[in-house]
Amino acid sequence: MAKKNTSSPAAANARDTAVAYLHSMLMQRRFEEKSAEAYAIGKIGGFCHLYIGQEAVSTGTMAALRPDDYVITAYRDHGLALARGMTANEIMAELFGRATGCSGGKGGSMHLFERKLNFLGGHGIVGGHIPIATGVAFAISYRGGDQVCVCFFGEAAVNIGAFHEALNMASLWNLPVVFIIENNRYGMGTAISRSTAQQDVVKRAASYAMIGTSVDGQDVFAVRKEMDEAIERARKEQRPTLVEVRTTRFMGHSMSDAASGTYRSKEELDQSMQRDPIVLLKTKMLSDGMITEDDYKKMDDEAKAAAQAAWDFADASPEPSPEELFTHVLSDESTVGAANNAELAGAGR
Amino acid sequence: MTVMTYRDALNHALREELTRDESVFLMGEEVAEYNGAYKVSRGLLDEFGPKRIVDTPITELGFAGVGVGAAMAGLRPIIEFMTWNFALLALDQVVNAAAKMLYMSNGQYKMPMVFRGPNGAALQLSAQHSQAWESWLAHIPGLKVVAPGTPADAKGLLKAAIRDDNPVVVLEGEMLYNTKGEVDENPDIVIPLGKAELKREGQHCSIITSGKMVLVALQAADQLAKQGVNVDVVDLRTIRPMDVEAIATSVAKTNRAVVVEEGWEICGIGAQVVDFIQRECFDDLDAPVVRVHQADVPMPYAKNLEKLAKPDAAKTVAAVKRVMYLED
Numbered sequence: 001m002a003k004k005n006t007s008s009p010a011a012a013n014a015r016d017t018a019v020a021y022l023h024s025m026l027m028q029r030r031f032e033e034k035s036a037e038a039y040a041i042g043k044i045g046g047f048c049h050l051y052i053g054q055e056a057v058s059t060g061t062m063a064a065l066r067p068d069d070y071v072i073t074a075y076r077d078h079g080l081a082l083a084r085g086m087t088a089n090e091i092m093a094e095l096f097g098r099a100t101g102c103s104g105g106k107g108g109s110m111h112l113f114e115r116k117l118n119f120l121g122g123h124g125i126v127g128g129h130i131p132i133a134t135g136v137a138f139a140i141s142y143r144g145g146d147q148v149c150v151c152f153f154g155e156a157a158v159n160i161g162a163f164h165e166a167l168n169m170a171s172l173w174n175l176p177v178v179f180i181i182e183n184n185r186y187g188m189g190t191a192i193s194r195s196t197a198q199q200d201v202v203k204r205a206a207s208y209a210m211i212g213t214s215v216d217g218q219d220v221f222a223v224r225k226e227m228d229e230a231i232e233r234a235r236k237e238q239r240p241t242l243v244e245v246r247t248t249r250f251m252g253h254s255m256s257d258a259a260s261g262t263y264r265s266k267e268e269l270d271q272s273m274q275r276d277p278i279v280l281l282k283t284k285m286l287s288d289g290m291i292t293e294d295d296y297k298k299m300d301d302e303a304k305a306a307a308q309a310a311w312d313f314a315d316a317s318p319e320p321s322p323e324e325l326f327t328h329v330l331s332d333e334s335t336v337g338a339a340n341n342a343e344l345a346g347a348g349r
Numbered sequence: 350m351t352v353m354t355y356r357d358a359l360n361h362a363l364r365e366e367l368t369r370d371e372s373v374f375l376m377g378e379e380v381a382e383y384n385g386a387y388k389v390s391r392g393l394l395d396e397f398g399p400k401r402i403v404d405t406p407i408t409e410l411g412f413a414g415v416g417v418g419a420a421m422a423g424l425r426p427i428i429e430f431m432t433w434n435f436a437l438l439a440l441d442q443v444v445n446a447a448a449k450m451l452y453m454s455n456g457q458y459k460m461p462m463v464f465r466g467p468n469g470a471a472l473q474l475s476a477q478h479s480q481a482w483e484s485w486l487a488h489i490p491g492l493k494v495v496a497p498g499t500p501a502d503a504k505g506l507l508k509a510a511i512r513d514d515n516p517v518v519v520l521e522g523e524m525l526y527n528t529k530g531e532v533d534e535n536p537d538i539v540i541p542l543g544k545a546e547l548k549r550e551g552q553h554c555s556i557i558t559s560g561k562m563v564l565v566a567l568q569a570a571d572q573l574a575k576q577g578v579n580v581d582v583v584d585l586r587t588i589r590p591m592d593v594e595a596i597a598t599s600v601a602k603t604n605r606a607v608v609v610e611e612g613w614e615i616c617g618i619g620a621q622v623v624d625f626i627q628r629e630c631f632d633d634l635d636a637p638v639v640r641v642h643q644a645d646v647p648m649p650y651a652k653n654l655e656k657l658a659k660p661d662a663a664k665t666v667a668a669v670k671r672v673m674y675l676e677d
Contacts, residue, residue, distance in 0.1 A: 107454065134411070134418060136422045149418075
């Protein structure tokens with residue numbers, strides 16, 4: 001790494017933070033590129049929603065959380081899972097439908113879970129997980145804890161009833177939750193102008209007597225600062241916040257649609273891609289003397305190697321055994337998880 | 350043993366389990382200050398306070414989801430729906446979240462929670478308030494579904510449901526809340542999920558039923574006994590998982606079966622019971638199985654039409670006579 005600007009502890013600290021952000025964002029980017037490649041040749045099935053372009057949102061938010069806080073999101077979850085600390089191997093193996101995947105190959109791309117990190121999924125029904133976040137915050141409050149639950153969803157989810165019901169209760173009951181709208185302006189192929197009467201989505205917060213803020217989602221430092229405030233508000237004041245993060249997905253909604261040319265023009269996408277969060281961060285770090293081009297290339301090569309290693313791990317991993325078809329349907333039929341399996345096995349069959 | 354109403358039996362079950370486990374809480378519309386729309390939660394707010402007896406806005410999907418989230422974070426929620434008709438709005442949480450979380454997460458997130466409330470028709474509440482949802486809910490892997498027909502079963506099954514580590518649907522009966530029966534006051538008594546009970550013994554025919562229809566079947570059994578016909582009444586108590594062994598044992602003895610359910614015919618619970626019977630008891634049967642169920646119409650309001658639509662003792666008696674080839 002470049003030695004410039006590390007004369008003071010504060011400067012060294014700032015550099016370490018920026019390097020960590022860049023590392024996380026590169027890991028997500030290269031992982032997703034590898035996912036696209038694997039999908040294209042049929043290694044990954046089903047739906048596959050890539051996070052490319054939105055990496056500053058995951059990175060800036062996760063950096064603001066404690067290990068014992070809770071994270072829940074929708075189906076565009078690979079980047080968020082990586083940023084939270086899940087390994088590329090266990091995620092790629094899940095995408096490949098292998099036994100070594102984080103959900104044993106039973107969840108797939110949309111249902112990544114990791115209990116050790118309080119990563120509560122990966123949910124496939126738009127808006128369906130927003131009331132669940134309110135419930136997690138209810139449980140925190142019930143126990144008198146000081147954790148926070150952060151809940152990610154796209155801007156199109158603000159039009160579903162679950163959003164309204166969840167935010168109303170979170171505010172009514174003073175629950176420690178941060179609702180994060182990743183506003184990439186398209187709900188699948190429908191532009192926000194065609195779906196949402198009040199396009200300034202953060203104004204919804206006022207309906208719930210809740211503070212609402214907006215932030216540039218391509219700037220990881222801005223995201224971090226905004227999340228620090230919202231998370232602090234949840235942790236210290238037990239007040240929820242609605243944070244709109246303005247971002248762009250550089251890919252299609254899923255692997256089934258082109259990034260541009262149908263519902264979104266090439267010009268619009270090209271313009272948005274001028275503000276690639278990784279390029280913005282890299283440029284700033286170069287100009288601040290935190291890294292050199294060589295440093296960057298080294299980090300990028302590491303991220304590419306990690307993504308390839310994840311592919312190799314997943315590809316070499318076994319499929320779930322046929323017996324796994326019937327495990328974990330109910331806790332008392334399962335072989336893992338419930339401490340009182342034996343007791344329940346007699347009663348529940 | 351003490352004689353109490355079905356409502357009080359549920360209330361005792363809630364009180365005992367709230368006392369037993371601090372992680373249990375009750376949430377729903379009007380459960381706290383109003384003491385419950387049907388007074389099942391009467392007195393619980395005073396005893397346990399607003400932290401554990403929680404009034405919600407009218408927001409079924411939302412508070413069902415709050416229950417799911419609370420369960421993921423380690424609590425044991427009891428979610429009350431004012432009726433299961435309103436729970437239709439919450440089905441995404443029941444079906445897509447609660448029932449699937451353990452499986453999707455490969456065993457990482459258990460769902461120790463209860464969804465409960467009155468199910469089926471009361472009196473003249475017409476089409477939108479009179480629906481029996483058993484078959485919809487029992488269709489879903491990952492759920493358990495119970496339908497107690499007596500106060501003792503109401504208490505014992507609700508307690509078992511609260512202690513279970515899976516999402517359990519408890520289908521109560523508005524018309525059952527005032528019915529009385531003997532209930533054991535011992536707080537340690539639970540009725541295991543998945544076990545049927547023979548509510549009455551006979552040798553001529555098996556009536557297989559659950560929930561509110563248990564009383565209907567017992568009435569029919571009384572009427573039939575006066576005519577010299579003695580029936581088994583098999584109360585399934587738990588609809589999923591279903592006690593197939595209890596069904597098969599009874600049908601093997603009587604060689605004839607009538608299935609009585611509150612809901613509609615097509616893809617109903619009775620269809621599933623008949624399937625089990627043809628698989629397990631094909632060589633035992635002396636007659637085709639006959640089903641008694643609601644007419645295949647939305648529930649009408651007019652008293653005479655409603656009576657025509659509902660399954661009842663007279664229809665059950667007629668069905669038993671049919672499978673016994675007796676003149677009506």
